Amino acid sequence: MCGIVGYVGDNKSLEVLLGGLKRLEYRGYDSAGVAVIDKDGHMGTRKRAGKLQVLVDDLAERPLGNGATGIGHTRWATHGGPTDRNAHPHLSADGKLALIHNGIIENFSELKKELTDTGASFTSETDTEVAALLVGREYEKTGDLTESLRRVVGRLEGAFTLLVMHEDQPGIVVGARRNSPLVIGLGDGENFLGSDVAAFVEFTKRAVAIGQDQIVTIRPDSVEVTDFLGNTVESEEFEIAWDASASEKGGWSSFMAKEISEEPEAVANTILGRVVDGIVNLGELSPIGDDALKDIDRIVIIACGTAAYAGMLGKYAIEQWARVPVDVDLSHEFRYRNPIITPRTLVISISQSGETMDTLMAVKYATAAGAHVLSVCNTQGATIPRESHAVVYTHAGPEVAVASTKAFLAQVTALYLIGLHLAKARGTLSDNAIRENVVELQAVPDKIAEVLRVSQAEIGQLARWMTDIQSVLFLGRNVGYPVALEGALKLKELAYIHAEGFAAGELKHGPIALIEPGQVVFVVVPSPRDPDSLHPKVVSNIQEIRARGARVIAIAEKGDASVLPFADEVIPIPLAGTLFEPLLAVVPLHIFGMELAAAKGLDVDQPRNLAKSVTVE
Ligand code: M6R
Secondary structure (H helix, E strand, C coil), X not given: CCEEEEEECCCCHHHHHHHHHHHHHHHCCCEEEEEEECXXXXXXXXXXXXXXXXXXXXXXXXXXXXXXXXXXXXXXXXXXXXXXXXXXXXXXXXXXEEEEEEEEECCHHHHHHHHHHCCCCCCCCCCHHHHHHHHHHHHHHHCCHHHHHHHHHCCCCEEEEEEEEECCCCCCEEEEEECCCCEEEECCCCEEEECCHHHCCCCCCEEEECCCCEEEEEECCXXXXXXXXXXXXXXXXXXXXXXXXXXXXXXXXCHHHHHHHCHHHHHHHHHCCCEECCEECCHHHCCCCHHHHHHCCEEEEEECHHHHHHHHHHHHHHHHHHCCCEEEEEHHHHHCCCCCCCCCEEEEEXXXXXXXXXXXXXXHHHHHCCCEEEEXXXXXXXXXXXXXXXXXXXXXXXXXXXXXXXXXXXXXXXXHXXXXXXXXXXXXXXXXXXXXXXXXXXXXXXXXXXXXXXHHHHHHHHHHHCCCCCEXXXXXXXXXHHHHHHHHHHHHHHHCCEEEEEEHHHHHHCHHHHCCCCCEEEEECCCCCCCCCCHHHHHHHHHHHHCCCCEEEEEEECCCHHHCCCCCEEEEECCCCHHHCHHHHHHHHHHHHHHHHHHCCCCCCCCCCCCCCCCCC
């Protein structure tokens, strides 16, 4: 969590820092701060608790001298509450060195004791301040900012990205990273550092990802990357694939509204270029190779939150098409229970940000244990894909709202493509069957667009009627079950309403006790057309809860008259094969979560207590 931006160039550092922080604010929004060396060589800092706007307003009232060197930070609090004092940057004892940090310094108590015993005093409750004081002390000895940071990072345990600057060193910002993201932006007579490319995409499309345990020194005309021992490291440049406008609201009421409207494109773009003659061909899997894919005897999907629900859908598709057993594990549960991994295990990690610490640690564990590791990721240059053997990028475009929407659809799409690629490699589906599924998948974007066109207004109305609601349940069977879980998560995180998703078959085993008159229950109803469909069973479940007074909102295939007598509302979705229905049924639930939060006057893009990428364990 926390967003970091650094700049050296001409006299516009405040503009760059505040613009970058605006784009990175999704990473944390408890407080924000900047440090800038002005044209006269004085370093000024300003930091304020609250959202970035509080800092912006403060700077408008009490301007800080602008200059050519600066660092900026937006915080998600870990050690110490969200106060002005705990906001970053933190300073060295003489106040001349400023430091910002993303991550957690796990041995900070020990270092703090050492500093206190040798006369240091602290102004905050953060773990970060120990790093600022330590680098400051090293600088007094060496007068070299890069060397000072290098000496300190070797002593830190945990995860960190650190940026430092010093009043006596205008035109230099130094960064270091371990298990936390940092990307360089290459400009003309100016250079940038950021937690992700959003920090500087307005100014340059040229970027370089910094590897694990590396240090970077940027000056206006140079960039130098070394490892923690000082050895020069070659880094590969990449081009940022999206425009600055892609990470702007562009007239929408919220990023989330914009991102839901982009769900059709997210699916279409993820398929684009990956189908040849109707057959899925994922060249990205070549580092693992079709021989190894043929030989795998088990897949483990690891992810957190919404990405894990995408993984659950991936399980249904991959097992059906590629006939290989798939387990879905939350990354943090997988990592710490001594899981069984063999050289025939394929681990698929899913992460929109590519920085989720729980998933990153699980990926590293799986790689070390000898599994083949494939990542599904939406962010170029992120850490998780670089720690994996192969990556399939979802092309959903930047997702800024904290609640994941279009990325979920793109993740499911990528997993379905992987399932069809595996089916071809393993010979478990005929080419005709693969082609039929590809046609179904390619039809999904237009069908999502239809759901958005037909249902948006009606769902908005429904949400406005429900602003006083205390609890909502979501039911689904088979592929409808992960959809129910996703619907419940959206409502919890956006509207702060108690919500639970259940497998409908589980109802009678306990949860039905929750049903009392007026209880709102969303039910994901499968198509009645499929001969193997669980439709009759779900209709029975609806009757059971209706008999106990539940208010039922059914998401059902259009024309499905059988649910009409039992549902208070029916949200229709277009016809699709069973495995493809979730990609449609989830859309009304994304809209519902957003509309209910908006109707309650809540911040749809930045819900309380959350951050977009969870980069601490
Ligand atoms: O960046 P990731 O996909 O790894 O993030 C995983 C979860 O933190 C994320 O999906 C989270 O659950 C969202 N807030 C859900 O809307």
